[in-house]
Amino acid sequence: MFLRQASSSSRRFLPLIQKTSSSSSTSSSSLCTGMMGQTQKVNFSTQLRGCLGNKGPTVIDTSGVMDLPDRKSPSDILRSLxxxxxxxxxxxxxxxxxxxxxxxxxxxxxxxxxxxxxxxxxxxxxxxxxxxxxxxxxxxxxxxxxxxxxxxxxxxxxxxxxxxxxxxxxxxxxxxxxxxxxxxxxxxxxxxxxxxxxxxxxxxxxxxxxxxxxxxxxxxxxxxxxxxxxxxxxxxxxxxxxxxxxxxxxxxxxxxxxxxxxxxxxxxxxxxxxxxxxxxxxxxxxxxxxxxxxxxxxxxxxxxxxxxxxxxxxxxxxxxLLPSSNRDNAQSRLLTPTDPVDRKDYSLDHAIPADTNAPYNMLTGVIKPIVDDHEFFEIMPDYAKNIITGFARMNGETVAIIANQPCELAGVLDINSSVKAARFVRFANAFNIPIVTFVDVPGFLPGTAQEYGGIIRHGAKLLFAYAEATVPKITVITRKAYGGAYDVMSSKHLRGDYNYAWATANIAVMGPEGAVKIIKGIEGENQKEREDYYRSKFATPLLAAERGFLDDVIKPHETRQRIIEDLEVLRTKKKENPQKKLANIPL
The missing domain is CATH 3.90.226.10 (2-enoyl-CoA Hydratase; Chain A, domain 1)
Incomplete structure (x- = not known):
C-alpha cells in the first residue's frame, strides 16, 4: 500500500511550567517583592509585565521546573502519528x-x-x-x-x-x-x-x-x-x-x-x-x-x-478479451495463438441439414469449430436465444461474433434479438473489435405482438448499428438470408468488408413457400416442384455472387483460414463516417 510518509522535520513543543510555592496554597501565582518590602501575589501569565512595573528586584518562583517530563523525540512523535x-x-x-x-x-x-x-x-x-x-x-x-x-x-x-x-x-x-x-x-x-x-x-x-x-x-x-x-x-x-x-x-x-x-x-x-x-x-x-x-x-x-x-x-x-480503452488497437490485444491458422474442421461440411427447414445448432456446429481452441464467451446466452452474441479469438485476436440460431425460433429476428445484437455491435465498434457475422435468418418475426411492440423501430437499431460500424466486418451466410433480414445482417450493402456464402446458402426476397404463392408461371406440376424450381433459380448464392454482393462462395472447412487471413488484411483499415455531432439512432 502506498503510504504518504510524515515530514521528517519535528515541531518544538514548549513545556508548560507548573508554578508551585511552598509558602502559598495556589500554584498559579508567584511572588514579586518591591523596594518597600511589600510582597505581591501576581498571576503567572502576567508576572513579567507586572514585575517590570515595580521598582524593586523581581523574584520568580521556579520550584517544580526540574520535575517536568522529558520531551518526546522526533522518532517517538512519528511513531505515534x-x-x-x-x-x-x-x-x-x-x-x-x-x-x-x-x-x-x-x-x-x-x-x-x-x-x-x-x-x-x-x-x-x-x-x-x-x-x-x-x-x-x-x-x-x-x-x-x-x-x-x-x-x-x-x-x-x-x-x-x-x-x-x-x-x-x-x-x-x-x-x-x-x-x-x-x-x-x-x-x-x-x-x-x-x-x-x-x-x-x-x-x-x-x-x-x-x-x-x-x-x-x-x-x-x-x-x-x-x-x-x-x-x-x-x-x-x-x-x-x-x-x-x-x-x-x-x-x-x-x-x-x-x-x-x-x-x-x-x-x-x-x-x-x-x-x-x-x-x-x-x-x-x-x-x-x-x-x-x-x-x-x-x-x-x-x-x-x-x-x-x-x-x-x-x-x-x-x-x-477486452481492450483497456478505445485507444487500443487490435495488435495490442493479440495473444500468442495456440491453434493453427490452417486448421480445417471437416465437420463443418456436414453442419447444414439437407432439409432447409431443419434446425441445427449454430454455436456448437459452426462457431466453435471455427474459433481458436473451440472457446466462445457468450454474452446474454439466456435472453433472445434466437441470436448469438459473444467473444472469441481468431489467431489470437479478439473478435465479436453475432449469429442467428436456427434451433431457436428458426433464427428469426424479433424485437429482443434485434436490440440484443445492436447493443453488442455498437460495443464492438466503439472499442475497435472486428465483427464476424454468421447468417441463417428466414426474416423478421410476423404478428401483431411484434408490430404493436415496435419491431420496425427496434429492428432498425440493428440495421443502424451495422451500418455505422467502421471496424472490420466479415460475414458468412450458411443457409437462409431472406428479405430485409438479409440486408440487416451485415450485408455487403452495409459496407461489409468481406462477405462469403457456403454452397448451402439461400439468398432471396423470401422463401420458396411464399414466393410460389405470389409469382405466377413458376414451372412445376405441384407445390414441391415449383418450390424446388424457385430455390434452384433464385435462392442460390450464385445469383448474389454474380452481382458482386458476395466476394466468394467458399467451402465450410476453409472458413477459419479465410477469416483469419482477412483479419490480417483489415488490421490497418481506416474508415470514418461523415462528420457529425452524433447519430440519431432510433431508440
Missing amino acids: QEKVDAVKKEAKLGGGLERIEKQHQKGKLTARERIDLLLDEGSFREYDAFVRHRCTDFGMEKDRPAGDGVVTGHGTINGRLVFVFSQDFTVFGGSLSETHAQKICKIMDKAMEVGAPVIGINDSGGARIQEGVASLAGYAEVFQRNVNASGVIPQISLICGPCAGGAVYSPAMTDFIFMVRNTSYMFVTGPDVVHSVTRETVTSEQLGGATTHTQVSGVAHRAFDNDIELIRFTREFIN
Whole structure:
C-alpha cells in the first residue's frame, strides 16, 4: 500500500511550567517583592509585565521546573502519528465490524474487500481514500462516521493488466450511497478515463443514504455523468453481488456488461413493498428483480452465476478479451495463438441439414469449430436465444461474433434479438473489435405482438448499428438470408468488408413457400416442384455472387483460414463516417 510518509522535520513543543510555592496554597501565582518590602501575589501569565512595573528586584518562583517530563523525540512523535494512521486503516478494513461481516457470510456473500482480493492479482491492489468519512450531521449521524464511508476504491491488476475498481460495503450503512461515497467512486472513474483502463464496479447497496437527502441524489447524478462520459472510452463492467435498488440501478444500466448472482443479487427501481402498495401485486425480490428475471426476461443483465466466487472468476477471464480503452488497437490485444491458422474442421461440411427447414445448432456446429481452441464467451446466452452474441479469438485476436440460431425460433429476428445484437455491435465498434457475422435468418418475426411492440423501430437499431460500424466486418451466410433480414445482417450493402456464402446458402426476397404463392408461371406440376424450381433459380448464392454482393462462395472447412487471413488484411483499415455531432439512432 502506498503510504504518504510524515515530514521528517519535528515541531518544538514548549513545556508548560507548573508554578508551585511552598509558602502559598495556589500554584498559579508567584511572588514579586518591591523596594518597600511589600510582597505581591501576581498571576503567572502576567508576572513579567507586572514585575517590570515595580521598582524593586523581581523574584520568580521556579520550584517544580526540574520535575517536568522529558520531551518526546522526533522518532517517538512519528511513531505515534503512524500508529494513528494504522488505527484508521484497521478501522476501514473492518467495515461495519465483525458481527456484520459474519451476517454477510451467512447470506452466502463475500465482503467488499474479499471480492476485491479475489478479483485482482495477489498483492496488486492499491487503495485510495480509506480515511474518508461522511459529513452528515443530521439524525445523529455525526456520532457514527466509519472510515471509508461504505465503499472501497482503488486500482490493481488482472492478469497483469491495470483496472480500476470500487466495491460497495453492505456492512457499513447497508452500502448506501452518500455524498462522499459517490465522490470516491467518481474519483477513480475520472482517473480510469485519464489513463485508459477499465472500471469494474461491485454493487452491494441498499440505495441512497436517506439521512443525507438531496446530497445523496446529487452523488448519484455525478456517478451517472461519469458513466456517460466513459461510455465508448473505457470498458465498464458491473458486478451485482447484492441489492441494487432505486436510483442505484441506473449506473449499472449504463455500463457495458452486467453480471449478477442468483438468489443474492437484485435490481429494481421500486421494491416488492412499494409494488404491492401501488399495484396490489405480491411479488418476491427474486421474482421482481433477481438474476433469473434480468437474464431471461428483461435482458437487463448479461450473465448469471451461482455465487460471488464463480462470478469473479468469470470476470477475470472475460477481461482478457477486452481492450483497456478505445485507444487500443487490435495488435495490442493479440495473444500468442495456440491453434493453427490452417486448421480445417471437416465437420463443418456436414453442419447444414439437407432439409432447409431443419434446425441445427449454430454455436456448437459452426462457431466453435471455427474459433481458436473451440472457446466462445457468450454474452446474454439466456435472453433472445434466437441470436448469438459473444467473444472469441481468431489467431489470437479478439473478435465479436453475432449469429442467428436456427434451433431457436428458426433464427428469426424479433424485437429482443434485434436490440440484443445492436447493443453488442455498437460495443464492438466503439472499442475497435472486428465483427464476424454468421447468417441463417428466414426474416423478421410476423404478428401483431411484434408490430404493436415496435419491431420496425427496434429492428432498425440493428440495421443502424451495422451500418455505422467502421471496424472490420466479415460475414458468412450458411443457409437462409431472406428479405430485409438479409440486408440487416451485415450485408455487403452495409459496407461489409468481406462477405462469403457456403454452397448451402439461400439468398432471396423470401422463401420458396411464399414466393410460389405470389409469382405466377413458376414451372412445376405441384407445390414441391415449383418450390424446388424457385430455390434452384433464385435462392442460390450464385445469383448474389454474380452481382458482386458476395466476394466468394467458399467451402465450410476453409472458413477459419479465410477469416483469419482477412483479419490480417483489415488490421490497418481506416474508415470514418461523415462528420457529425452524433447519430440519431432510433431508440
